[in-house]
Amino acid sequence: MFGSLRSKLIASYLIVIFLSLALAGSGFTYLVRAYQTQLRLNQLGDLSLPLTFQLRRFERAGASPLEIDQFLRDQASQLHVRLILVNSQHQITHDTGTTLLGQYLPAPSDQRTRSAITLEWGRLEPPGEQPLTFVIVESGGDRDGAHPAPDDLALAVPEQSVSSAWLQMAPGLTGAAILAVIISIAVALWLARSIAGPLGQVTRASEQMARGDFEQFIPVGSHDEVGQLATSFNTMAREVGRMHQTMRDLLANVSHDLRTPLTSIEGFAQAMTDGTIKTPDEYADAARIIGEEADRMRRLVEDLLYLSKIESGQIPIQRKSLQLPDLLQACVRQVQPQASHAGLSVEFVAAPVPAVMADGHRLQQVFVNLLDNAVKHTPSGGIVQVRAYSDVSQTSDLDAARARRKSAPGWVAVEVHNPGSHIPPEHINRIFERFYRVDRSRSDDSSGLGLAIVREIVQAHDGRVTVKSDAATGTTFTVYLPSAA
Ligand SMILES: Nc1ncnc2c1ncn2[C@@H]1O[C@H](COP(=O)(O)OP(=O)(O)O)[C@@H](O)[C@H]1O
Ligand SMILES: [Mg+2]
The missing domain is CATH 3.30.565.10 (Histidine kinase-like ATPase, C-terminal domain)
Structure with a gap:
């Protein structure tokens, strides 16, 4: 399956892309999640302050428990929260969701002071319901027992809605991730092609050369290693082609230069056999010419051998x-x-x-x-x-x-x-x-x-x-x- 360089490159690019996306994605999700949770808790805190003040005003104006109950119900349904009142012993005296009446509010797990008011957060587990996250304004020093302290107001929302607040961003994040994957795959394909493509060309051109077609040229598209390979290949192809041509010329020249004396020798031999050459003088002449032609061939062959020996460095220069x-x-x-x-x-x-x-x-x-x-x-x-x-x-x-x-x-x-x-x-x-x-x-x-x-x-x-x-x-x-x- 991963036989070709191209598929290997694409596979390794994909692995790198998915690894880095997974790492970056989980890191980002972790941060976004912590941030969104905090944001939601702060929102609740911001809501609880004015509500507490309004409640106090109501109480001071001598509102009846029924009116207070109505007020809390209205606010709870408007703000999509559950409102709970606790007395100074942290016992729940009122709950817009009713199941918590008479229970004690658990100790808060976290607190933060924002503009001189301390907010406390905690977790509630009403029987038979989803766990809740609550926020309460910490009661100040007026719980001194002289006056019966007024009840404190706690805002509660399903814990789920806080911890999954970040999910609101999920579609955006997923969209960005998909876009990143698509773009990186496109880039990976392009990269793989720009590397594997020229290599394939070099391979094909080499095969052509092996078949004897020396006129090979690979277009050089870049100056990187791949481009350098193409350039070197072109140089090599040119050199091999030139050497091949030289070799052919050499053969043609040698055979041509040997043919003349051979023809001459052959002619004299023929003349001697068929009796055209008869007298001792004619024989002597023919022998002299044959000797000269043979000498010429010997010199040609010697010169050639000598040249190739020098060229290949076989003749030492002393x-x-x-x-x-x-x-x-x-x-x-x-x-x-x-x-x-x-x-x-x-x-x-x-x-x-x-x-x-x-x-x-x-x-x-x-x-x-x-x-x-x-x-x-x-x-x-x-x-x-x-x-x-x-x-x-x-x-x-x-x-x-x-x-x-x-x-x-x-x-x-x-x-x-x-x-x-x-x-x-x-x-x-x-x-x-x-x-x-x-x-x-x-x-x-x-x-x-x-x-x-x-x-x-x-x-x-x-x-x-x-x-x-x-x-x-x-x-x-x-x-x-x-x-x-
Ligand atoms: N001094 C020269 N004057 C004119 N032409 C020359 C001279 N030397 C060499 N050449 C030319 O160069 C060619 C190659 O010389 P060379 O390699 O010595 O071969 P060759 O002497 O066997 O012909 C000669 O055939 C000749 O045409
Ligand atoms: Mg000469």
């Missing part, structure tokens, strides 16, 4: 204090043959920079990748420039200066610049993605993984890599690394 100029010179030497072959020169502008804490082997991969790209994209006769600096003022590049100032102090930057190539703005943000190539037709030995590897390694060193490119000056990649100091 940091050592490292002099960047030495490392950069080694990298330049490595690409020199390729550059000379393309008719370019590579220039290294040395400047004293602080050491960095880095893995030399990985950093070499970074700069060789950048230099390889630069050499590939520089027209013949161009000069590829590499320079390292640590001082903001040394760079002419304002953006880089700003970026450096924003980052923590103690950074070393390495710029790899080549003239004659321009990466259009619509591509520049994407070139660090896996398999992203600006010019897809250049299928030489380009995999589109080089810059992805560069970025992963630099980030593993807590560094950043940026790129700037314009048609006039060419393309500049800048790697920022935290210095060792």
